[in-house]
Amino acid sequence: MPLLASAELDQLIQYIIIGLSNGSLYALIALGYTMVYGIIELINFAHGDLFMLGSFLALTMLSWFGLDKGGSSASTFYISFSIAILLLAVPIFCAFVNAGVDYLIYKPLRQAPKLAPLVSAIGVSFIFMNIGLFWYGPVDVAFPSLVTREKVFPSSSIQFSYQALMVIAVTVPIMIALTVFVKYTNIGKAMRATAQNPTAAALMGIDVNRVISITFLLGGALAGVASVIYGLFNNTVSYQMGFQNGLYAFTAAVVGGIGNIPGAVLGGLLIGLVRSLGSGYIDEKWTEAMIFLILILILIFRPTGLLGARVREKV
């Protein structure tokens, strides 16, 4: 006799697919938190709201393309082309906004006590949220469902939609590319070196300010990608979405071990799963409590996070 009735199994797989899809979006956002923290030990509280602005830009651009009310009358080619443009333009926008904020606000505070840039980041978060409020108002806004929710395998009983496929097709290659970039390129190694010891990095001829700018550009771009995909997958955006998703992503970064890139991905996926399984089997209203309970438990037993620095350093 099967352990689970087949309908229950389908249900479980369904929750896992949703969890992993949302989780990989949290992971993309978490990477921006973790990389910036790794380099300048700043928790960039404005990062979630940058993600929200990215979604809003995507929605505005869709209205330019005539797709903001849905794409029923447009050709598949036109829709794919528009999404491709979004996936190019929105990350560039987010990258430069992120690096611009760093240049104008955090950089002058680099030598100040750590609390100064932190409080400034909270301030930037509010500024972004207010921009979002002016942009689309205080209500939830529908984001067109341009990618169909139809099953990829129509004969299968599992609801694996084209939307979920899109999330995986975009996020997985990006995470692989980022890992390769950070591990094998000269700039990637310089980023890790700067994170571990900025003074020594400068003595190697590494322009630390440039590395910090590149980090903000990269983190912003990842949030930009996540914001477009989030809109297409969840079909609702609001000026407050940055706060909630930013909080999940930040938690993901801490759970995985802040400053650790694979850790952010793992943490993101984990939180996505907890959210969807928790909503499915327990109750939606408890999911946030569960996420933070897990955070607390992990921090009690592994204060450096799941994949945080485990190397014992000799001095």
Place this chain on the structure above:
Amino acid sequence: MSLLSIQDLKAGYGLIEVLHGISLEVHEGEIVAVIGANGAGKTTMLMTVSGCVPVRSGSIHFNGASITKQATCKLVQMGIAHAPEGRKIFPRLTVLENLQMGAFTRKDNQITSDLQKMYQYFPILEERKHQLGGTLSGGQQQMLAIARALMSRPKLLILDEPSLGLAPMIVKQILEVIRELNKTGMNGEVGKGMSVLLVEQNAHHALEISHRGYVMESGRITLSGPSQDLLKDKRVQEAYLGFE
């Protein structure tokens, strides 16, 4: 010819002035040692040369050009490499990646052959090349810090306390490499040696290996001259060489 020239240098941290007017020269092909007690300002002087501590007054020239206000990251390309106090290797980069970071500014195709040279100087680094820097022993980390600095093919190698806390055998090995680099440089050509500015608490080692020496006390140079003379100097013997 003077490769590095420091004139009446004053620098410090916050309200505290550490260097009260230091003048020092390193000529091409020389090993120059700076000795002095803990807290005399030796490391601060090196960090000021490297642009990590701002200059308050005075000047620093390298190879004829002023580097008084030069950004730290530009100095490597000018030909200065600095193996800092406490080694400051990258603990979560592999030994190989640490060495590659030393060659960060280089675009030439001799980086691989220079890596091989580092493995000849310090064979243990080749054995450990895929290990994380933070897992090396103190002596191995010091070798890595020196090799990493050498990977930029500097004209001037700055070494801050390379012998601190190391076993005598390893100190000997490191001093041997320094002497060889000074004689023939990295290409093994006699007369094209590397200049070295060496800061040490171990005055004996430092004066043995160097051509000239400076004695630093509370942010001032109190004595200087050929190292052989300093070794015979009564004041140096009493204060730094442990003679009664």
